[in-house]
Amino acid sequence: MTRRTKRDVVQEFRxxxxxxxxxxxxxxxxxxxxxxxxxxxxxxLAKGTVYLYFKSKQEIYLxxxxxxIEALLRKMRADAEGPGTARDKLRxxxxxxxxxxxxNVDFFQIIQSELGRLDTTMNECRDLYFDQTRIIEDVLKAGxxxxxxxxxxxxxxxxxxxxxxxxIVIQRTMGWSKTRLKGEVDFIFNLxxxxxST
Amino acid sequence: MTRRTKRDVVQEFRxxxxxxxxxxxxxxxxxxxxxxxxxxxxxxLAKGTVYLYFKSKQEIYLxxxxxxIEALLRKMRADAEGPGTARDKLRxxxxxxxxxxxxNVDFFQIIQSELGRLDTTMNECRDLYFDQTRIIEDVLKAGxxxxxxxxxxxxxxxxxxxxxxxxIVIQRTMGWSKTRLKGEVDFIFNLxxxxxST
Amino acid sequence: MTRRTKRDVVQEFRxxxxxxxxxxxxxxxxxxxxxxxxxxxxxxLAKGTVYLYFKSKQEIYLxxxxxxIEALLRKMRADAEGPGTARDKLRxxxxxxxxxxxxNVDFFQIIQSELGRLDTTMNECRDLYFDQTRIIEDVLKAGxxxxxxxxxxxxxxxxxxxxxxxxIVIQRTMGWSKTRLKGEVDFIFNLxxxxxST
Amino acid sequence: MTRRTKRDVVQEFRxxxxxxxxxxxxxxxxxxxxxxxxxxxxxxLAKGTVYLYFKSKQEIYLxxxxxxIEALLRKMRADAEGPGTARDKLRxxxxxxxxxxxxNVDFFQIIQSELGRLDTTMNECRDLYFDQTRIIEDVLKAGxxxxxxxxxxxxxxxxxxxxxxxxIVIQRTMGWSKTRLKGEVDFIFNLxxxxxST
DNA sequence: AATGAATGAGAATTCATTCAT
DNA sequence: TATGAATGAATTCTCATTCAT
Numbered sequence: 063m064t065r066r067t068k069r070d071v072v073q074e075f076r077x078x079x080x081x082x083x084x085x086x087x088x089x090x091x092x093x094x095x096x097x098x099x100x101x102x103x104x105x106x107l108a109k110g111t112v113y114l115y116f117k118s119k120q121e122i123y124l125x126x127x128x129x130x131i132e133a134l135l136r137k138m139r140a141d142a143e144g145p146g147t148a149r150d151k152l153r154x155x156x157x158x159x160x161x162x163x164x165x166n167v168d169f170f171q172i173i174q175s176e177l178g179r180l181d182t183t184m185n186e187c188r189d190l191y192f193d194q195t196r197i198i199e200d201v202l203k204a205g206x207x208x209x210x211x212x213x214x215x216x217x218x219x220x221x222x223x224x225x226x227x228x229x230i231v232i233q234r235t236m237g238w239s240k241t242r243l244k245g246e247v248d249f250i251f252n253l254x255x256x257x258x259s260t
Numbered sequence: 261m262t263r264r265t266k267r268d269v270v271q272e273f274r275x276x277x278x279x280x281x282x283x284x285x286x287x288x289x290x291x292x293x294x295x296x297x298x299x300x301x302x303x304x305l306a307k308g309t310v311y312l313y314f315k316s317k318q319e320i321y322l323x324x325x326x327x328x329i330e331a332l333l334r335k336m337r338a339d340a341e342g343p344g345t346a347r348d349k350l351r352x353x354x355x356x357x358x359x360x361x362x363x364n365v366d367f368f369q370i371i372q373s374e375l376g377r378l379d380t381t382m383n384e385c386r387d388l389y390f391d392q393t394r395i396i397e398d399v400l401k402a403g404x405x406x407x408x409x410x411x412x413x414x415x416x417x418x419x420x421x422x423x424x425x426x427x428i429v430i431q432r433t434m435g436w437s438k439t440r441l442k443g444e445v446d447f448i449f450n451l452x453x454x455x456x457s458t
Numbered sequence: 459m460t461r462r463t464k465r466d467v468v469q470e471f472r473x474x475x476x477x478x479x480x481x482x483x484x485x486x487x488x489x490x491x492x493x494x495x496x497x498x499x500x501x502x503l504a505k506g507t508v509y510l511y512f513k514s515k516q517e518i519y520l521x522x523x524x525x526x527i528e529a530l531l532r533k534m535r536a537d538a539e540g541p542g543t544a545r546d547k548l549r550x551x552x553x554x555x556x557x558x559x560x561x562n563v564d565f566f567q568i569i570q571s572e573l574g575r576l577d578t579t580m581n582e583c584r585d586l587y588f589d590q591t592r593i594i595e596d597v598l599k600a601g602x603x604x605x606x607x608x609x610x611x612x613x614x615x616x617x618x619x620x621x622x623x624x625x626i627v628i629q630r631t632m633g634w635s636k637t638r639l640k641g642e643v644d645f646i647f648n649l650x651x652x653x654x655s656t
Numbered sequence: 657m658t659r660r661t662k663r664d665v666v667q668e669f670r671x672x673x674x675x676x677x678x679x680x681x682x683x684x685x686x687x688x689x690x691x692x693x694x695x696x697x698x699x700x701l702a703k704g705t706v707y708l709y710f711k712s713k714q715e716i717y718l719x720x721x722x723x724x725i726e727a728l729l730r731k732m733r734a735d736a737e738g739p740g741t742a743r744d745k746l747r748x749x750x751x752x753x754x755x756x757x758x759x760n761v762d763f764f765q766i767i768q769s770e771l772g773r774l775d776t777t778m779n780e781c782r783d784l785y786f787d788q789t790r791i792i793e794d795v796l797k798a799g800x801x802x803x804x805x806x807x808x809x810x811x812x813x814x815x816x817x818x819x820x821x822x823x824i825v826i827q828r829t830m831g832w833s834k835t836r837l838k839g840e841v842d843f844i845f846n847l848x849x850x851x852x853s854t
Numbered sequence: 855a856a857t858g859a860a861t862g863a864g865a866a867t868t869c870a871t872t873c874a875t
Numbered sequence: 876t877a878t879g880a881a882t883g884a885a886t887t888c889t890c891a892t893t894c895a896t
Contacts, residue, residue, distance in 0.1 A: 229423025625819025653851035
């Protein structure tokens with residue numbers, strides 16, 4: 063078993079500090095307009111220091127993305143594996159995703175602005191993105207077994223769920239919609255459930 | 261009435277040629293990685309010439325966006341004002357948008373990658389984006405009057421329609437879904453209509 | 459036949475201007491301490507302009523080297539193919555080489571300082587270096603046929619000629635020896651000829 | 657008489673360890689591409705520790721050079737002061753120098769690549785370099801007294817000896833000549849002796 | 855003494871923009 | 876109008892050196 067030395071802990075801490083700063087800067091300026099200097103300053107460090115923890119701007123970017131996506135996936139998996147009917151789970155998934163982005167607006171902006179240009183280095187992120195729809199799909203399949211969901215193309219339906227949720231997130235992120243989260247979830251879930259239930 | 265001189269016509273023509281080239285290049289490389297040289301070469305012009313028609317790279321970019329959005333809006337308005345029930349119109353709107361992006365993949369990529377970071381200069385584009393949902397909303401309102409659509413928050417529902425459509429477009433743009441367009445439209449419209457009809 | 463347009467001529471001219479400046483700077487500071495800014499300034503250009511003519515610092519460096527070596531080789535070949543006995547030719551080769559470096563001190567410094575680290579990109583330069591000794595060797599072989607030169611390992615002897623000449627060049631380059639060129643040539647040729655003649 | 661405290665001894669030892677590591681690294685990468693980290697790692701120390709023993713990278717470099725040159729000079733002086741005729745001594749000097757560099761290839765590479773650019777800080781190294789030719793010159797003068805060497809400019813001749821030897825060393829260092837050391841010495845000494853003997 | 859984290863000056867390279875032809 | 880050579884600001888990344896522990 064590898065014991066984490068004090069140094070490891072500090073390293074880890076610095077890294078997460080930098081990533082946090084990076085997330086803020088990237089979300090505000092996008093990948094290209096964000097400079098390492100921006101990130102360093104935002105983290106209260108000198109430029110060179112950032113390079114002690116990350117090999118390149120790309121690496122910081124990817125790490126920031128990966129971190130966020132993984133955190134979201136963890137939460138969604140917990141929802142899907144939790145108790146309740148498929149209906150309950152579906153609702154919870156939507157809630158979770160929205161709440162997550164409500165609290166991580168900057169992270170969402172990053173995802174949003176770069177999904178369009180997933181070059182090779184970004185592939186792992188795309189995979190993680192797909193994982194998300196797969197979680198939803200599994201819940202839908204369970205719903206069909208339960209008889210609560212009508213027989214439909216679960217893959218397509220899963221995307222629909224993800225897209226609708228994302229749409230709301232965009233509106234909230236952009237500040238176009240300020241209503242309570244619960245109202246949004248109600249509306250969208252209602253629409254969806256009518257659309258997919260038996 | 262201002263008569264368009266021959267010069268104006270030529271100007272207009274050159275501009276649209278450059279924009280067309282720009283759209284291709286921007287969609288392939290994104291705003292930052294696209295160089296003026298790329299665009300000029302793609303338009304068969306010298307770098308300096310581009311600056312005779314546009315003040316800056318930004319301006320080209322915005323013009324390219326505006327152009328595309330306006331073309332889409334024109335088509336969607338035509339749909340909304342055409343004949344048929346709200347149901348027919350809604351279906352047609354979805355079809356139109358998907359077909360449009362199917363034929364203008366590059367343009368979609370541009371929108372997609374930059375909508376997340378609408379700084380002040382981009383505001384006019386956001387407005388155009390909103391227009392789109394307003395068109396949908398009007399159709400939904402008509403549907404309610406017809407009694408075909410249940411009473412619901414039409415603004416939110418309009419966004420839902422737009423988001424679902426966009427989701428499909430993304431999948432197609434990324435090459436994740438290769439099926440015939442009609443199948444996609446059927447699926448999504450079906451889901452939606454079940455969700456919003458009385 | 460490719461006709462050189464005026465543009466080609468200008469291009470060629472600029473390139474040679476930059477190379478000339480580069481040679482001066484490189485010889486004074488060495489590859490690493492020379493900055494592109496130095497070279498540009500020395501050529502009376504802006505930094506960016508240099509990059510219109512050369513892809514990288516490396517490329518400038520290699521071009522400067524190649525240029526010089528080729529010029530020297532051309533002169534030496536002319537000597538070797540000129541009239542006279544092997545003895546005459548050998549003397550002339552030495553004279554030529556020394557005179558060449560007397561006039562191209564900076565170039566010599568470059569060669570001198572980098573022969574030690576011929577990485578892959580430098581290989582062509584090494585080849586050119588070898589060509590030089592081969593020219594000498596051919597003259598020596600002719601000398602043996604004439605009966606003027608004793609039978610010896612011509613390859614090794616050629617290197618000896620080259621090394622002795624280079625040694626003198628170093629002394630002159632460093633300013634350690636200020637005497638007339640002719641005296642140096644006399645001394646060294648005398649020594650050599652005694653060493654290799656029958 | 658200053659007594660060397662134990663501390664002094666340790667200091668001296670560490671310094672020489674670092675210099676040894678430095679020599680290896682410098683010869684492999686050259687002055688600029690060698691990093692203090694490289695040297696420290698190669699010496700099994702932390703970067704900061706190196707600075708306890710040397711003020712700067714420059715200083716390490718110079719010390720490494722000086723060390724090597726002094727070692728060579730010591731050996732050559734021993735040769736010159738040893739028994740035998742001038743002829744014997746001259747041969748031995750050549751042998752010694754070649755053997756020394758055969759065993760210290762890395763050190764030779766350093767000298768080779770930097771002698772071309774002796775700026776002020778390097779001056780002391782140049783002096784050491786000159787000492788070498790002076791040793792040879794003294795032997796030549798003795799040879800003249802013995803009547804074995806013809807009357808000639810001993811300074812120039814000494815440089816010739818040094819240059820020829822260096823030439824061979826280069827070829828061996830570069831791996832262009834793999835034959836036994838003795839053969840090389842024979843050839844060059846033979847040539848030289850014919851050139852300078854009465 | 856020893857460490858290695860932090861610093862920031864410095865260098866290569868790119869490219870939007872200008873301007874003389 | 877059209878051109879494309881010239882410019883130089885801006886950016887990423889490296890590494891010698893310092894300094895708190």
